[in-house]
Amino acid sequence: MSTNNDGTKWNQDTNDEVEIDLLEIWQVIKKNFFSLFFLLFIFATGAGLITKFILTPTYSSSSTIFLTPYIDESGYIDYTSQNSNERLIYNVMALLVQDNVLAEVTKQVGVDSIKTVRDSLEITNESDTTLIKVEATTEDPKLSKKIVNATVQVFIDTMQENLNLKNIEIVNPAKLSYVPSGPNLKKNILIGAAMGFVLDGLIVLIKVLTNNRLKSKEEAEKYLNLPVYCELPVIKE
Structure with missing residues (x-):
């Protein structure tokens, strides 16, 4: 004041x-x-x-798997099995990154830990389909490809052996790309x-x-x- x-x-x-x-x-x-x-x-x-x-470039590789519906003897799709596959999508996506699957992937690709494999993976579902995309991103393009192919194959083998689930097909295997995906x-x-x-x-x-x-x-x-x-x-x- x-x-x-x-x-x-x-x-x-x-x-x-x-x-x-x-x-x-x-x-x-x-x-x-x-x-x-x-x-x-x-x-x-x-x-x-x-x-x-300064930032290290990263490289991505991906593969797509398809939950195929049952087709009867006349060649028609069983829509009951189709609906069942749609409900299984999120379960399959979760099973893809379970420790028992990733432990075997870690051993096959020769990385140091399960966490390294899990952190590199991204599992996504294309909307309104039973297609699941498995993508790995690392600083080594060859390692990215190995992780994706190993993850998909180990998962399919595990599902067939443990759950007798045989309706999973690989739509396209992972490919090697030397074009950086990031940053x-x-x-x-x-x-x-x-x-x-x-x-x-x-x-x-x-x-x-x-x-x-x-x-x-x-x-x-x-x-x-x-x-x-x-x-x-x-x-x-």
């Missing part, structure tokens, strides 16, 4: 309403445009360089640019909120509780 020359008192506390002037924000952006743009450019470029030269360069550049944009916005907002200058006659009268008798115009050369 402070006392003016005429004996009146005024109090500017934290309860004053904070008003953000869009024009003021635009002026801050214009004034700092190049520095803000440079910051955004740095973040996007940095994300791209890290992705390109995604364009995606990471966009993420870097987005981070730069957010930081730019925070900088502008902080500059606006911390600018405590009185910018108009109305603000002077409001905060000083004194009448303004004259204003000096801004003269631009």
